Structures are given as C-alpha cells and as structure tokens.
Amino acid sequence: MTSDVHPxxxxxxxxxxxxxxxxxxxxRARRGLSHQHVGSLHAPDAEMALRxxxxxxxxxxxxxxxxxxxxxxxxxxxxxEKDPFFDPAMDKAxxxxxxxxxxxxxxxx
Amino acid sequence: MTxxxxxxxxxxxxxxxQADIDQIALATYVLGLGDDTLILAQRxxxxxxxxxxxxxxxxxxxxxxxxxxQARTLLSYAGExxxxxxxxxxGEDDLAFLRDEREFRNVHLVEIENGDFAVTMARQLxxxxxxxxxYTALLxxxxxxxxxLAAKAVKEVAYHRDHATxxxxxxxxxxxxxxxxxxxxxxxxxxxxEEIFDTADTxxxxxxxxxxxxxxxxxxxxxxxYVEAVITTATLSLPAPTWRSRGGRAGYHSENLGxxxxxxxxxxxxxxxxxx
Numbered sequence: 001m002t003s004d005v006h007p008x009x010x011x012x013x014x015x016x017x018x019x020x021x022x023x024x025x026x027x028r029a030r031r032g033l034s035h036q037h038v039g040s041l042h043a044p045d046a047e048m049a050l051r052x053x054x055x056x057x058x059x060x061x062x063x064x065x066x067x068x069x070x071x072x073x074x075x076x077x078x079x080x081e082k083d084p085f086f087d088p089a090m091d092k093a094x095x096x097x098x099x100x101x102x103x104x105x106x107x108x109x
Numbered sequence: 110m111t112x113x114x115x116x117x118x119x120x121x122x123x124x125x126x127q128a129d130i131d132q133i134a135l136a137t138y139v140l141g142l143g144d145d146t147l148i149l150a151q152r153x154x155x156x157x158x159x160x161x162x163x164x165x166x167x168x169x170x171x172x173x174x175x176x177x178x179q180a181r182t183l184l185s186y187a188g189e190x191x192x193x194x195x196x197x198x199x200g201e202d203d204l205a206f207l208r209d210e211r212e213f214r215n216v217h218l219v220e221i222e223n224g225d226f227a228v229t230m231a232r233q234l235x236x237x238x239x240x241x242x243x244y245t246a247l248l249x250x251x252x253x254x255x256x257x258l259a260a261k262a263v264k265e266v267a268y269h270r271d272h273a274t275x276x277x278x279x280x281x282x283x284x285x286x287x288x289x290x291x292x293x294x295x296x297x298x299x300x301x302x303e304e305i306f307d308t309a310d311t312x313x314x315x316x317x318x319x320x321x322x323x324x325x326x327x328x329x330x331x332x333x334x335y336v337e338a339v340i341t342t343a344t345l346s347l348p349a350p351t352w353r354s355r356g357g358r359a360g361y362h363s364e365n366l367g368x369x370x371x372x373x374x375x376x377x378x379x380x381x382x383x384x385x
Contacts, residue, residue: 020162041164048275052164054268055171 022071023049025056027063033108036068046070131317136191137214138314138322139255140204141358143183144215147205150176151373155223169271172233175265180205181259206377209362210366213372217354218301227294228289230276230291233297234336239271239305242331255321281343283350283356292345299348305353306332310358313378316346 020042028033038057043049051069058066077085089095153173154381160166184201199207204220218236223229244266247259280291308315317324340347354363376383 042162043164044279048279051272052168052273056164057166059171 006103020044023053024071024074025049025053026067026069027053027057028065029062034039035065038062040071127303132190132194134313134323135252136187136194138311139183139190140187141214141216141310143180143187144206144213145236146176146183146202146220147180148213148369149219149232150174150180151369152219153229153233156229159225159318160224167231172207172269172272175269176261179258179262179265182254183371186254187276203376206374209369211360213360213362213366213370214358214361215366216301216357217272217363218298218305220357220362220369221301222297222365224294224297225290227278227280227290228297230273230280231291231294231298233269233273234277234339236271236300236305237294238265238332238336239328240266241270241335242328243323243325246328250322252318258274270335277339277345278343281340281345288344291343295345296348300352301354302350303353304357369373 010076021044022040022082023043023046024040028035041049041052041056043052046068050066053066053068057063150173152167153176157166157173160169181201184204188201188204190197218232221228221232241263244259244263247255248263250256250259277291279367282288282293283323304310306325306329310322311322311325315324337347356362
C-alpha cells in the first residue's frame with residue numbers, strides 16, 4: 001500500500017507552510033476538454049495532494065480528471081521579460097486565424 | 110410513546126400486534142444507524158477551523174456533511190416508521206434536536222472526543238471501514254429506503270475510508286513521534302470496536318424482518334481484513350484491549366455525549382422553528 005506514496009519533492013517552495021510543499025492543480029471539466037489550471041494547494045505528498053484537490057476543487061462536480069504538479073517543477077516566464085517575450089507577436093496579424101470561417105457546429109475550437 | 114422507549118419495555122402481545130412489533134424493531138434499527146452518523150458528523154464538525162491545514166479542514170467538513178446527509182435520510186425514515194405505530198411521526202429535526210441522552214442509540218465509538226488528529230483518524234478508519242461493509246450489505250436489503258440510501262452512501266464512505274487510510278499510513282509509517290501517537294490513538298479507540306459488531310444489539314430486527322438489516326457480526330471478517338492490512342502496512346500493531354464499550358444502542362452513553370448534545374441542540378431549542 002505504501003508503493004503508491006510518492007516521495008514529496010525536496011526543497012519545498014516559497015509558499016510552503018510547516019514544510020508542506022505547494023502543488024498546482026489541473027482539472028478536466030469533461031471528456032474532450034483539456035486540463036485547466038484551477039489553483040494550488042499544500043499537501044505532504046502527491047497522493048494526498050490529489051485527494052485534497054478532490055475536496056477543494058471538485059465539490060460541485062467540476063471535474064472528471066485531476067492532475068497534480070509540484071509547483072517547484074514549473075518553470076515560469078518572468079514579468080520582467082514580458083516585453084521581449086510577448087511584444088513581438090502583437091503586430092503580426094497574419095498569425096491569427098481570423099481569415100477563416102469557423103464551420104458551424106464545431107465547438108471547443 | 111417513542112420507538113426508543115417502547116423497545117425498552119416488555120411488550121404485551123395482547124396490546125400490540127406482531128406487525129407493530131416488527132415496525133418498532135425497524136424504527137429502532139434505523140434510528141441506531143442514523144444516530145451513529147449524526148453524532149460522528151457533529152464530532153467531525155468540531156474540527157472546522159481547527160484542522161492542521163485548510164485543505165484538511167475542508168476534507169473533514171466534507172466527510173461530516175456526507176454523514177449528516179445520511180443521518181437526515183435515516184432519521185426521517187426512523188420517524189416515519191415509528192409514526193405508523195404510534196400515530197404521531199417525528200421529523201428529522203425532532204429526533205436530532207429534541208431527544209435527550211438516554212434516547213440516543215449510537216455506539217460509543219462515535220461519541221468519544223476528537224483527541225488529537227491521530228485519534229480522529231483512528232476512529233474514522235474503524236468507522237468508515239465498518240460503514241463500507243454495512244452499506245455494501247444493505248445494497249441488497251429488502252427495504253427499498255435502506256437499499257437506496259446504501260447505493261448513494263457506499264460511494265461516500267469509500268472515500269472516507271480512503272482518506273483515513275492515507276493518514277493512518279502516513280502517520281504510522283512517518284516519524285517516530287507520529288508513529289507513537291498513531292499507535293497510542295489506535296490503543297485508545299480500539300475498546301469501542303467490539304460494540305459496533307455486537308449482533309445482540311441487532312437481534313430484534315434480524316428476527317423480526319429477515320433480509321432488511323445487515324448482521325453486524327457478518328460484516329466483521331471483511332472489515333478485519335481491510336483494517337488489519339492498513340495497520341500492518343503502517344508498521345503499527347493491532348491493539349488488544351482489556352475492556353469493551355457496550356450499551357450505546359440501548360441508550361447508555363459515556364459522559365462525552367452529554368457534553369456534545371447541548372452544543373448540537375442549543376440553537377434549535379433556544380429558537381424553535383428557526384430556519385435559514
């Protein structure tokens with residue numbers, strides 16, 4: 001039974017309380033959709049994080065599947081780099097698929 | 110006259126017919142199951158704002174609300190069945206808030222104090238594993254209300270059982286401190302195990318209406334297999350208590366219930382008929 005107990009990621013995170021690391025929670029609302037980030041929580045390990053996510057984020061039948069990712073495993077872009085990262089895309093209208101008609105009846109496109 | 114008080118008196122078959130006796134046995138049985146869930150829901154609710162983490166706070170609150178939902182169905186049904194015999198049926202609120210200690214039919218396990226987190230988890234493991242076997246057995250009850258409740262509740266208690274299991278594994282197989290406190294918690298709670306499997310408490314309904322109730326003794330082998338596997342995997346040892354609780358189903362309770370009831374009943378008794 002202990003074989004499913006994942007070791008807690010070492011190092012914790014800036015937000016850890018009493019040594020419990022932080023986890024990011026992704027939930028798939030229904031089949032066919034992708035997992036969406038819904039928030040974060042603290043838990044001693046991945047299996048407990050999964051159960052906590054079930055209690056915190058799916059109380060009202062929000063999901064059919066949950067992913068848990070250690071927050072420390074996420075590499076994020078920095079707000080300072082916002083301009084070089086995103087600005088060059090702003091004036092390139094041809095990158096947007098606005099010249100096509102979306103067929104009727106196609107959802108989630 | 111209540112089902113609770115009727116069941117304590119020798120029944121004179123000249124005054125009351127067999128069908129009524131059967132209904133009283135059913136009402137008493139359902140009341141016992143309902144009181145177990147009501148009192149444990151109240152106990153778990155005491156953790157709200159006091160749990161070690163906000164995530165655990167929510168988890169315990171969810172479990173408490175699941176149990177309260179089961180209590181509502183069971184108490185309403187007990188009141189309805191009782192009403193067929195007495196002529197005046199009591200609602201869920203009457204039964205929850207207007208009975209005194211001696212009229213409650215819960216086992217002692219659910220009324221013991223929360224203690225530390227390990228005690229709460231030990232109690233939860235024992236009770237959820239019992240409820241899992243109970244509701245699994247009641248799926249095939251010939252009583253439609255009980256089998257419908259079991260179908261819904263068995264999924265809820267499967268989660269409660271898993272939640273308690275995860276914590277007993279982690280605390281037992283954690284640090285030396287958590288191991289010792291988890292073992293101490295099991296030792297403290299275990300004397301209350303025997304009572305929940307006591308067939309004598311359920312004899313009336315098993316005889317009166319075969320196929321309606323689950324014989325608690327028959328639930329025990331599967332319960333033992335599950336709980337003992339958890340305890341062994343958690344590197345804990347199975348307690349061997351030198352005493353056992355008894356009498357909860359007959360209305361004999363520990364001091365703990367006397368302290369719990371005013372907390373639970375005060376609002377309703379101070380403001381009769383108050384609603385949200």
